[in-house]
């Protein structure tokens with residue numbers, strides 16, 4: 001029988017909300033501004049509004065809800081109830097009893113999880129890694145996020161603090177990263193890094209005359225622009241080294257690559273596969289498939305709902 005849950009995907013700019021069925025259907029969805037620069041209370045208010053909109057829809061359709069899953073930036077306590085901190089893009093988002101606040105207001109059982117983990121779970125339950133038990137999910141955007149499933153369960157490290165793939169080292173004498181380390185994958189292979197590198201190579205310092213985004217760099221690459229070609233080659237090389245390291249560690253069945261740039265086209269994944277094959281140990285990655293994410297920006301809501309639906313399996 002079909003079961004339903006509410007999935008919330010909280011980010012630095014928006015709160016996405018959806019009613020998700022255990023089959024992977026998403027009969028209702030929408031989004032609100034997150035008010036992330038205002039205050040934690042303002043953000044909580046928007047989360048509750050999203051939950052409320054979903055609850056009203058479920059009532060009007062006669063659907064029974066299993067509960068609410070919330071994906072949030074930062075570190076969530078191991079019991080899935082409290083945001084401990086580490087979400088730089090939301091003001092005051094520390095020690096927030098997120099699950100408790102939603103339960104009090106809406107009377108629905110609630111669980112929270114890290115946003116990249118929720119995307120990984122979404123792609124595993126409903127998307128590009130459906131049917132796989134051992135999965136590495138990588139999302140490439142302004143930063144690099146990651147989620148790992150081992151034997152069908154999210155692996156998060158002791159007290160949920162691990163899996164920061166964006167901060168594995170790809171250059172041990174490299175540049176400083178925002179995390180305090182040097183030479184991190186995120187600093188060299190994120191979309192922001194790609195843009196920064198393109199601007200430097202094309203003789204601009206990243207000022208007003210270099211107002212481009214990742215899509216633009218991909219466009220220039222296809223046109224054969226030398227700076228874009230070099231920036232993309234470097235991007236693939238660094239990202240491939242990061243992914244190959246994850247393959248050597250986890251030997252996943254599937255590596256799923258998400259984020260806007262993964263939708264650039266087949267050539268993007270093919271170049272990445274070539275680089276990964278050169279660097280990985282074939283004994284570890286011989287059975288690993290590298291594929292593009294399929295859920296796009298629905299992955300977060302679907303995984304968050306899946307956190308509730310999956311617990312009941």
Ligand SMILES: [Zn+2]
Pocket residue numbers: 166167177178179180181182184186
């Ligand atoms: Zn770092």
